[in-house]
Amino acid sequence: MNKTFNMIIAGVGGQGLITLLDIIACAAFWQGFDVKTSELHGLSQRGGSVNVHIRFGKKSCSAQQKDTFCSTAVYAPIVPKGKADLILALEFQESLNALVFANAYTFFVINNYQTPTLGESVSYQEVESEIKKITEKIFTLPFSQHCQQKLQNDIPAGIAMLGFAVQKGLLAPITKEALEYAIQEVIAPKHYELNKQAFQLGISLGVQ
Amino acid sequence: MKDLLSNLSKNEILLGNEAIVRGALEAGVQFVSTYPGTPASEIGNNFYQIAKKAGIYFEFSTNEKVALEAAIGASFCGLKCLVAMKNFGINVASDSLLPFLYTGSKGPTVLVVADDPSCHSSAQSEENSRAFSYLAHIPTLEPSDSQECKDFVKLAFQISAKFKTPIMIRTTTRVAHQKMPVQLGLVKYPKPFKAKFVKNPKRFVTIAPRVLEMHQELLEKIAAMSNYIEKSAVNKIINVKWQTSQKNPTPNIKMGIMTSGVAFLHTIEAMKMLNINAPVLKLGFFYPLPEAKIKKFIKPLKKLFIVEELDPYLEKEVERIAKSVNPKLQIFGKSVIAQAGELNPDIVAFGLAKALGKNYRQAFVEPSKKITHLPRFCTGWPTCPYWKLFAAVKQAAPKDAIFGGDIGCYMLAAFPPHSLYDFLLSMGSGAGIAHGVCKALQKSVPQDNQPKQKVIAFVGDSTFLHSGIPALINAVYNQAGLLLIILDNQITAMTGHQPNPASGKNSLGEDNIPLKLENIVRALNVKNVAVIDQEENYNQLVATIKEFLNSGETSVIIARRICGLLAKKQKA
Numbered sequence: 047m048n049k050t051f052n053m054i055i056a057g058v059g060g061q062g063l064i065t066l067l068d069i070i071a072c073a074a075f076w077q078g079f080d081v082k083t084s085e086l087h088g089l090s091q092r093g094g095s096v097n098v099h100i101r102f103g104k105k106s107c108s109a110q111q112k113d114t115f116c117s118t119a120v121y122a123p124i125v126p127k128g129k130a131d132l133i134l135a136l137e138f139q140e141s142l143n144a145l146v147f148a149n150a151y152t153f154f155v156i157n158n159y160q161t162p163t164l165g166e167s168v169s170y171q172e173v174e175s176e177i178k179k180i181t182e183k184i185f186t187l188p189f190s191q192h193c194q195q196k197l198q199n200d201i202p203a204g205i206a207m208l209g210f211a212v213q214k215g216l217l218a219p220i221t222k223e224a225l226e227y228a229i230q231e232v233i234a235p236k237h238y239e240l241n242k243q244a245f246q247l248g249i250s251l252g253v254q
Numbered sequence: 255m256k257d258l259l260s261n262l263s264k265n266e267i268l269l270g271n272e273a274i275v276r277g278a279l280e281a282g283v284q285f286v287s288t289y290p291g292t293p294a295s296e297i298g299n300n301f302y303q304i305a306k307k308a309g310i311y312f313e314f315s316t317n318e319k320v321a322l323e324a325a326i327g328a329s330f331c332g333l334k335c336l337v338a339m340k341n342f343g344i345n346v347a348s349d350s351l352l353p354f355l356y357t358g359s360k361g362p363t364v365l366v367v368a369d370d371p372s373c374h375s376s377a378q379s380e381e382n383s384r385a386f387s388y389l390a391h392i393p394t395l396e397p398s399d400s401q402e403c404k405d406f407v408k409l410a411f412q413i414s415a416k417f418k419t420p421i422m423i424r425t426t427t428r429v430a431h432q433k434m435p436v437q438l439g440l441v442k443y444p445k446p447f448k449a450k451f452v453k454n455p456k457r458f459v460t461i462a463p464r465v466l467e468m469h470q471e472l473l474e475k476i477a478a479m480s481n482y483i484e485k486s487a488v489n490k491i492i493n494v495k496w497q498t499s500q501k502n503p504t505p506n507i508k509m510g511i512m513t514s515g516v517a518f519l520h521t522i523e524a525m526k527m528l529n530i531n532a533p534v535l536k537l538g539f540f541y542p543l544p545e546a547k548i549k550k551f552i553k554p555l556k557k558l559f560i561v562e563e564l565d566p567y568l569e570k571e572v573e574r575i576a577k578s579v580n581p582k583l584q585i586f587g588k589s590v591i592a593q594a595g596e597l598n599p600d601i602v603a604f605g606l607a608k609a610l611g612k613n614y615r616q617a618f619v620e621p622s623k624k625i626t627h628l629p630r631f632c633t634g635w636p637t638c639p640y641w642k643l644f645a646a647v648k649q650a651a652p653k654d655a656i657f658g659g660d661i662g663c664y665m666l667a668a669f670p671p672h673s674l675y676d677f678l679l680s681m682g683s684g685a686g687i688a689h690g691v692c693k694a695l696q697k698s699v700p701q702d703n704q705p706k707q708k709v710i711a712f713v714g715d716s717t718f719l720h721s722g723i724p725a726l727i728n729a730v731y732n733q734a735g736l737l738l739i740i741l742d743n744q745i746t747a748m749t750g751h752q753p754n755p756a757s758g759k760n761s762l763g764e765d766n767i768p769l770k771l772e773n774i775v776r777a778l779n780v781k782n783v784a785v786i787d788q789e790e791n792y793n794q795l796v797a798t799i800k801e802f803l804n805s806g807e808t809s810v811i812i813a814r815r816i817c818g819l820l821a822k823k824q825k826a
Contacts, residue, residue, distance in 0.1 A: 058627045067433075071267055075435055081267065082399070083433040088292030088375025088748065092666060094629030114495050115522065122523040123399070123432040123516070126599040128618030137627075145621040163627050164670045176621050 049118055050103035051079075051219075052125040056144040057136030057204070058161050059094050065232060066134070066204045067098045072228035073220050074102035084123035093161070097144055099125045132216050136204050137161050138186070141173050145180065153183045153216045155207050159190040159200075185214065187251060193244055202244035205229065209248020222249070259304050261440055270430040271296035273400040274366055274423070277407030278336045279308070279441040284361075285328040286312045287321040289720065290749035291340030292375035293430040294368035298338060299750055306762045309444030313761040314752050317681075317720040318343030323350050325363055329420075330458060331449040333361040334411060341369045341381040342680065346721070352390045353460045354420060356468040358475070362414035364407060365392070366423045368430045371563045371596035375427070377665060378680050380594060382564035383424055387541035391472055393479060394422040394541040395488065396515040400434045406538065408439075409488065417479055424540065426563065428516040428596065476542055484546050488538025491551055494522065495531045507532060507610065510551060512568060513561040514540055516597075521561045523599035524606050528614065543571055549579045559609045560587040563597050628669040632818055639743060639815035640664055642788040643795075644672050647710065647739070650799035655708045656691055660684035660722070662714035663748045663817075664741050682721025684711040685729055685738050692734040708803045709736045715771060716746040716754040727778050730808045737802050738810045740771055743817040751820055775810045782809035789815050 053070065055063050064085050071081045079102040086096050104118040115121075130147035135156045148154070154177055158170060170186070177184055189207050190200040211217050212225055225245065233241045256266065258276050268276060274297055278286070286305065288298035298314060305312035311328070315321035318339040325335040339347065344367045351365075367383045370376040387394040393413065397406045403425065410421035460468060483489070507530075513521045514537040521534065535551045537543070552558055552572065560569045569587035576583045586609035591601055600618075607614035631638035644667050651657075659665055659678035667674040677687055688711035695706050713722045718740050729736055746752040753759035758768035775783050782802045786795045795813065802809035 059629060060632075068267075071433055075265075075267055081434060084428055085431050085433070086374050086427070087295070087431060087750075092629035092632060092663070092748075093627060095625075095627040114497055115526070116497055117526055121526070122519040122599050123428055123434075124520070124598050126523060126527060126603075128616075139625045140627070142621045142624055143626075146618050148619075149617065161627060163625050164630065165628070166625060168623055168625055172623060176623055180619055 050101055050120055052130045052147070053100040053132045053134070054097050054125055054130050054144045054147050055100070055134045055136065055204075056097040056140040058140065059092055059096050061136045062201070062204050063096060063098050063136065066208060067100055068232045069208065069225065069228045070100050070217075070220065072231050073224035076227055077220065077224050079103060080105040080120050082120045082123045095140060095143055097140070099123060101125060132211065134204070134207050134211065136207070138170050138173050139163065139168055141177060142168070145176065148177070148180045150181050151183070152181045154181065154185065155211050155216065156184065156186040157190055157203055157207060158186050158188040159203065185210070189248070192247060192251060196247055197240060197243055199240060202241050205241045205244040206248035206251065209245040210252040213249045213252025255300065255303055258300055259308055259441060259443055264438055265435045266438055267433050268400045268404070268436045269296060270397070270400045270403045270425060270432045272300060273403035273436050274338070274407050275300040276436070276438065276441075277404035278364070278411075279443070280404070280439045281408045281411040282334055282442075282445065283336050284310060284333040284445075284447045285325060285335045286310060286337075287315050287324040287335075288338040289315055289318045289321050289343055290746055290752045291343055291368075292749055293370055293425070293427045294338050294340045294343075294366060295749040295752070297366060298752060302752070302761065302763065307444070309446070314746070314754065316755065318347040319350055322347040322354070322365070326350065326354050328449070329359045329361040329363045331361065331451045333447060333449055335361055335363040336366065337363070338366040339368075341367060341376065341383045342378060343367070344383050344386050346681070348386060348390065351386070351392070355390050355392055355472055356460050356465065357458050358418040359414055359420045360418065362411045363420040364410045364414060364423060365420055366407075366425065369424065369426045371426055377661065377678065380564065384540055384565070384567055387422065391476055392420060392422045392541070393417075393476070393539065394424055395538055396424050396540050397429055398516055398518045399429065399432055400436050402538075403429065404436055406488070413482070416482075417475060419475060424515075426516055426596070432516070480542055480545070483539050483542055484544045486539065486544070489544045489547055490536050491547075492534045492536060494525055494534050496526065496529060508554070508556040509559060509610065510535065510555045510557075511559045511561060512537065512548070512551070512572065514538070514568070515563065517561045517563055517602070520597050520599045520602045524603035527599065527603045528606055528612070530606065530610070537568070540567075545575055548572065548575055552576055552583055553579050555580065555583060557584045557586065557609060559606060560585065561591065561597070561602055561605070562587070564593060566593065629666055630669065631663065631666055634818070636818040636821040638663070638818045639788055639813070640667070640741065642792055643739070643741060643813050644674060646788060646792060646795045647674075647799060648672070650796045651710060651803065652708055655710055655803075656688070658684040658688040658691070658709065658711035660711070660713045660717050662717050662741070664712055664714060681717055682713070682725055684713050685722055685736065686725035688736045688738075689725065689729040689732065689734040692729070692736050693732065696735070710803070711736055711738050713738065713740055714747075715740065715742040715744060715756045718771065719755055719769075723774065723778075726775070726780070726810070730778050730780055734808050735806050736808055737799065738808075740810060740812045742771055742812050742814040743820070744768070744814070745817050745820050747817045747820070751817070751823070771812050775812070780808060780810050782807055783812070785812045785814055787815050788813050
């Protein structure tokens with residue numbers, strides 16, 4: 047890995063963004079990477095637009111000298127604009143709020159699921175055409191619907207998106223094993239089985 | 255929630271606020287008080303979980319001033335104290351903070367204040383609490399990340415013990431809510447503590463003329479700290495050099511950068527983006543500043559770039575310092591980076607490029623369409639009781655009624671679909687301002703033959719206890735004739751369900767007799783008082799609002815219904 051990996055998760059408060067952040071941070075740390083994240087609490091939790099940042103990279107340069115800084119290390123907890131490698135949008139309209147972080151090589155994994163805004167709304171087609179001005183690398187699936195059908199619960203849709211992303215190789219260098227470990231570490235025991243199944247469901251959606 | 259009392263691993267991913275708690279535990283904290291407020295809330299939440307097991311005294315106090323005063327008392331008895339609050343909390347606490355610097359601390363005392371640039375979770379103002387460093391003469395440390403949160407809290411306890419002064423740790427959202435692996439030290443709990451109050455009125459009583467001597471002593475104490483501050487490793491000069499894989503780093507530009515807090519991390523990132531090698535003075539101390547170190551740093555420079563969020567305090571200080579050592583120094587600060595809003599690597603990179611006279615090409619695209627999901631009351635069942643409450647208010651109140659908001663979940667009624675409030679300022683201010691509106695309208699000569707507008711103020715249970723009571727006393731005593739609706743959901747909800755005196759739980763999670771707000775209200779001589787469950791008795795609520803508004807008397811309705819999320823949690 048010769049650069050920092052930058053990731054944004056966009057969604058609305060209450061969709062479990064911080065749980066996803068914790069899982070990815072835990073997995074990256076377990077694999078020996080240095081990690082920095084930034085999240086938001088409070089007001090934005092109540093159904094408001096929110097995005098969280100995850101960055102990981104090498105801890106230090108190989109031949110570390112005093113005051114030598116390493117371009118592969120993580121400093122700021124916020125992803126610079128245009129530098130995201132992967133954007134997960136748990137609600138499709140929220141992709142737009144993460145678009146400033148995208149470049150031509152950025153992958154989008156989008157949940158084809160909509161929460162009303164109480165104001166102006168946009169259609170999925172409009173969102174997709176906006177993203178395509180920057181990147182063609184878009185995977186959109188109705189993850190919430192898949193989870194509802196297969197698991198009778200759409201809450202772990204984000205975990206399914208994680209399984210999908212790792213299966214497609216979009217989270218490289220993070221491995222499936224590291225994420226499985228992290229899910230067990232982060233998720234409360236009583237919800238673990240459901241989330242494990244959602245992760246597997248995501249992987250199988252990624253195989254297809 | 256992480257077990258911050260454990261000694262299992264040497265490295266743990268911690269939230270900035272968790273790292274603050276861990277730092278306090280490693281320092282052996284004994285007494286902790288707080289009032290919840292984002293982005294400081296997790297500090298109290300973590301102590302709420304562990305205090306009993308650790309044998310630490312912990313409380314959610316009724317407001318930030320009371321929280322500070324509790325710690326002052328414990329410090330006078332020799333205990334190691336931590337007080338935590340959000341930015342606006344220090345405004346409330348400041349009345350006791352200033353004299354506390356005069357008396358000084360006995361037991362080491364650390365005050366954590368969390369600012370929220372860009373107001374991610376704050377209404378009211380984009381406050382920069384660093385102003386209080388000057389106002390109160392409180393030595394202030396600014397950590398950049400979770401590791402420094404932990405280390406600086408430990409350091410703050412040491413300095414407080416050495417100089418007998420409280421120390422402020424000032425964080426911001428991007429520090430308090432940042433996560434990273436943190437190297438842990440050891441904690442040892444439970445630990446019995448010995449407290450003793452030794453009388454010393456010369457030290458603890460701030461009364462004239464002694465208080466003037468105390469002021470002079472405080473100034474001398476701060477001056478005496480300067481030697482320590484100059485040597486402190488938390489103010490460090492880093493000659494940032496990018497490894498050779500980066501080509502053509504900018505040659506000897508005679509430019510230096512000065513920064514602190516999370517802005518330091520944005521600065522390093524910006525230097526990476528522009529491939530700039532330059533010396534950076536990273537300040538751990540915001541107050542007092544290491545002036546000799548700053549002089550030495552800026553003396554050989556042509557240009558200085560100062561990266562600080564919000565108001566230009568460092569910039570003003572450095573302008574003053576530069577006059578004697580380098581009057582020709584070109585200083586770039588707020589002339590190249592915005593004063594309002596939080597910083598990020600991009601803003602700093604643009605500023606840095608401008609200071610260098612370079613062009614920096616924008617590498618991102620702003621979407622032509624944008625949407626916002628506004629926050630709103632929780633849905634699902636059991637539902638948020640505020641949906642019904644505000645529906646009843648809209649149904650019952652005259653069209654021209656004036657609505658005063660306050661701080662809590664019910665602030666969200668400012669957004670659609672309610673778009674209710676006509677004013678909304680600070681904790682406990684809804685009734686206070688409503689009173690002023692009532693009196694102004696009462697005094698006014700009749701206009702256009704219109705009847706006087708009715709005024710309704712709203713306040714939550716926790717905010718009412720925090721600072722709403724004095725406003726209600728004032729309104730009753732001075733015959734305002736307003737209607738105050740107390741939204742009693744029996745918890746401090748917005749900040750994550752902290753118990754308050756109306757909840758029936760104390761700060762250690764033990765059962766307690768819940769304070770009945772109607773008893774307080776009646777004792778204040780409010781004649782019209784009703785307690786109504788808006789879900790069960792909606793029609794009665796509508797009728798009562800109409801009746802009380804027509805009475806012309808200052809009236810109170812307590813809408814009592816448990817927070818839906820809390821009800822769900824209790825069932826699970």
